Structures are given as C-alpha cells and as structure tokens.
Amino acid sequence: MKRALLFNSLVFALTAAVVFASSQRDTFRVCPFNIHGLWRSDASTEMTGMFFSFSAEGHVTLMGYTPGVLPQDFEVITSVNYKLDQPAAPKQIEFTTPRGNDVFPTGFTSWKIVRYDDDTFTTLDPVSGQQTHWVREQTHRYFLTFAARSGPHSQGGPAFAMWTVMDGRQTKTEALGIQIKKDEAGTNVSTFGPIPAEIYDRIIEESEDDKKTSNHAESVLVRFELTEAEFDTTHETYRIWENYVTSHKLPYSDPYMNVTEFVARAVEGLNQCGDKIKMNRPTRSERDEIVAKLTPPRQPLEYMRIMRKKNEERHVTNSMYPWVWRPLIQQPEH
Numbered sequence: 131m132k133r134a135l136l137f138n139s140l141v142f143a144l145t146a147a148v149v150f151a152s153s154q155r156d157t158f159r160v161c162p163f164n165i166h167g168l169w170r171s172d173a174s175t176e177m178t179g180m181f182f183s184f185s186a187e188g189h190v191t192l193m194g195y196t197p198g199v200l201p202q203d204f205e206v207i208t209s210v211n212y213k214l215d216q217p218a219a220p221k222q223i224e225f226t227t228p229r230g231n232d233v234f235p236t237g238f239t240s241w242k243i244v245r246y247d248d249d250t251f252t253t254l255d256p257v258s259g260q261q262t263h264w265v266r267e268q269t270h271r272y273f274l275t276f277a278a279r280s281g282p283h284s285q286g287g288p289a290f291a292m293w294t295v296m297d298g299r300q301t302k303t304e305a306l307g308i309q310i311k312k313d314e315a316g317t318n319v320s321t322f323g324p325i326p327a328e329i330y331d332r333i334i335e336e337s338e339d340d341k342k343t344s345n346h347a348e349s350v351l352v353r354f355e356l357t358e359a360e361f362d363t364t365h366e367t368y369r370i371w372e373n374y375v376t377s378h379k380l381p382y383s384d385p386y387m388n389v390t391e392f393v394a395r396a397v398e399g400l401n402q403c404g405d406k407i408k409m410n411r412p413t414r415s416e417r418d419e420i421v422a423k424l425t426p427p428r429q430p431l432e433y434m435r436i437m438r439k440k441n442e443e444r445h446v447t448n449s450m451y452p453w454v455w456r457p458l459i460q461q462p463e464h
Contacts, residue, residue, distance in 0.1 A: 161359035162218035163246050168193075168201050168267040168459075173233075173260070179461065180207065180233065181267065188212060190225070192233060195461040200298045201269045210234055220246070223253060248357050269457045271296045272361035273446065274400075276393055277333050278431040279349040281310070285318070286427025288333055289389045289434075290325045291396045293365050298456040305330045306371055308389045308430070320427070322385040322392075323375050334448065350431055352438040353446040354400075354409060364399030367392070386426035390433060397437065410440040 165184045181204060183191040190212045193204040210227045214220040220243045230236035241253040241262075249266040273296075278289035290307025305325035313319045337351035356364070371392050374380045382388050394417065400409050412420075412433060420432050438445060 161248060161363070163214075163220055163251070164248075164359055164362070165214065165217075165220075165251075167358070168269050169264045170267055171262050171264045173262040181459075182264075184212065192231065195459070197461065201267065201457055201459050202297070202299070207231070214243075248359050267457070267459055269297060269459075270358065271452065271455060272356040272358060273353055273451075274356055274361070274364060274396070275334070275351065275353040276396075276434045276437065277330065277337060277349070277351045278434050279333055279336075280431050281427065286320055286386050286430070288325070288329060289386070289393070289430035290330060291368070291393055292325070292330055293361065293368055295361070296452070296455050303327065303330070304368055306368055306375070306392065308385050320385045322380060322388045324372075337448070350434040350438055351448075352434055352441060353451065354441070354444055355446055356400075360400060364396055367396040367399050371395075384426050386429060390421075390426070390429045393430060393433060409444060410437075412436045412440070 166186050167184060169182045169184065171182065179195060181193045181195065181201070183193055183201075183204075185191070188211055189209050191209045192207045193201075194207050196204050208229075208231050210225050210231075212226075213224045215222040215224075223241050223243055225234050225239040225241075227234040227236055227239065241255050243251055244254050244261070245252045251264050253262045253264065254260070255262070273294040275292040275294065276290075277292070279287040281287035286308070288307070288309050290305045290309075292303060292305035295302045306323070307325055308320050308322055309325055309329050310318050311321050333349065334351060337349050380388050381391060394412075397409070397411050400411075416436055417433065420429050420436075424432055
C-alpha cells in the first residue's frame with residue numbers, strides 16, 4: 131500500500147514538473163528568427179566595411195556605405211545566394227557564390243549558427259573555427275496604436291487598432307476598426323472595416339496623449355514601439371480580421387463587439403515569444419467586467435483606457451513619436 135502511494139506521489143510530482151516546464155516554455159518562447167534586413171558583421175567590418183542586405187528571396191547583397199543616403203540606396207557591390215536550413219530556428223547558413231569576393235570564396239560556403247536573437251546572430255566556420263558576430267542595423271521602426279473616442283450619450287464613436295512601419299522614405303499605415311458613416315437616410319451608422327487616414331489622423335491629433343486618462347475620458351490613445359518580430363506576430367491579427375471583412379465573415383453582427391474582440395486579439399499577439407516591451411494586458415476578469423457593466427459601444431474605449439493605465443510608462447506619446455524619422459547608419463571602421 132505504501133509503495134503504491136509512493137509510486138502515485140512520484141507520478142504526480144513528475145507530471146506536475148512536466149506541466150510546469152511546458153508552461154514555462156510557452157511563457158518564454160523564442161520568436162522565430164528573421165534574417166531579412168540589413169546586417170553588419172565584425173569580420174567584414176575589419177576587412178571591407180561592407181553591409182549585408184538579406185532578402186526574403188534568398189539573396190544577400192553586399193553593400194558599401196554611402197554618406198547621407200538611406201540604407202536602401204547604399205552602393206551595391208555584389209550579390210550571392212544564401213539558404214537557412216530551418217528559417218525559423220536555423221542551425222546552419224549556406225552561401226553560394228558564382229564569383230568570389232572579399233568575403234565569400236567562389237563556390238559553396240557553409241557556417242553553423244551557434245546563437246541568435248531578434249537583432250544579432252553568431253556564425254561559426256567549421257573549417258577555420260572562426261566565429262563571426264552579426265548585428266542588425268535599424269532601417270525600420272514599428273508601432274502598434276490603439277485609439278477610441280466616445281460618442282454622444284450612449285452611442286459609440288470610432289475605435290481602431292493601427293500598425294505603422296517607417297523606413298525613412300515613406301510611412302506605411304494600416305488601420306482597422308470602427309468608423310461612423312451616414313446611411314442613405316442621413317443616420318449615423320457604425321461600420322467595422324478599414325479606417326481612412328483622415329479619421330485616424332484626426333483622432334490621434336485630438337487625443338490627450340500627454341495626460342493620464344480618467345474614467346470619464348472621451349478619447350484614449352495607447353501606442354507601443356515594437357521590434358520587427360513583435361510587429362510580425364501581432365500583424366497576423368490584422369491580416370485575419372481584414373480577411374473577415376472582405377469575405378463578410380465577421381464574428382458578430384454588432385460592430386462594437388467585433389472591435390472589442392479584434393483589439394483583444396491584437397493585444398494577445400504581444401508577449402508571445404520574449405517580447406521586449408512586456409506589455410501588461412487587461413486581465414480576463416477585467417474584460418469580463420467591462421462586458422458585464424457596459425454596452426458594446428462603450429466597451430472598446432474602456433478596454434483601451436485600462437490598457438493605457440497599465441502601460442503608462444511604455445506608451446509612446448505624440449510628443450515622443452518620431453513623426454519624421456531617418457535611419458542613422460554609421461560608416462563601419464576598417
């Protein structure tokens with residue numbers, strides 16, 4: 131009997147340990163590796179001062195620094211092919227070079243990838259034993275913005291989530307949520323779909339982003355700067371819901387129930403794999419309380435108000451936001 135009890139206790143302990151370890155892995159998942167972009171390696175800097183632009187199509191372009199121009203306009207020196215054995219979690223990178231250059235000899239070159247994160251990776255040449263450290267250059271900035279404005283009386287107002295990418299040349303913005311339109315009878319109607327620039331620009335300009343919002347706030351703005359990996363993770367929510375709109379398959383008939391669910395899903399896309407901003411989401415109980423106490427038109431604004439209050443230090447105010455931005459790439463020393 132005692133042996134049986136001991137055995138059961140051990141099984142229980144091992145099971146609990148496995149579950150705990152699994153939950154820890156889920157909590158601290160590493161983001162999929164993304165090599166696309168502009169990189170500088172310590173080895174090439176010492177020899178040539180080159181930058182390396184890795185494309186999604188399997189080409190790496192070796193580029194020379196050009197003062198006063200954007201990285202996409204750097205001098206192109208040559209291009210070689212590359213391949214990762216496992217793009218999301220690589221252990222090896224291979225280069226194929228038709229004609230040799232100062233960095234890669236003619237033919238096939240294979241290096242091990244011994245470690246990586248969002249902005250760095252380290253390769254090992256198994257032949258020479260040399261390790262090379264690679265650092266990503268910031269050529270883009272990424273932002274996720276949530277904004278809502280209350281309507282008169284019990285009516286709702288605009289509410290949306292917005293994804294922004296800057297590259298120094300142009301700013302790309304995609305916003306999805308609720309706007310107020312007039313129907314054929316001249317009545318205001320709330321519609322879920324893409325948000326035009328004139329609407330989100332006006333709401334952002336009018337927002338009191340330098341002040342703490344209160345329970346009686348008429349507008350709320352909360353904005354986060356993301357890494358590229360964080361941006362890609364949460365932007366998947368935008369793509370899914372954009373497809374709901376175009377295919378007329380939104381989950382709810384009420385547009386405000388849709389926007390509240392949409393915003394919550396976008397928020398859940400963060401903190402999934404070691405994100406840097408460590409955003410504090412409204413808890414499930416807080417969300418349930420919002421749904422229980424408020425009508426759907428009032429729910430998005432209250433949800434964003436709680437999110438702003440929980441993340442005041444992480445919020446990028448209008449005064450801190452880089453309305454005009456250019457990447458600052460310094461010439462490598464060699």
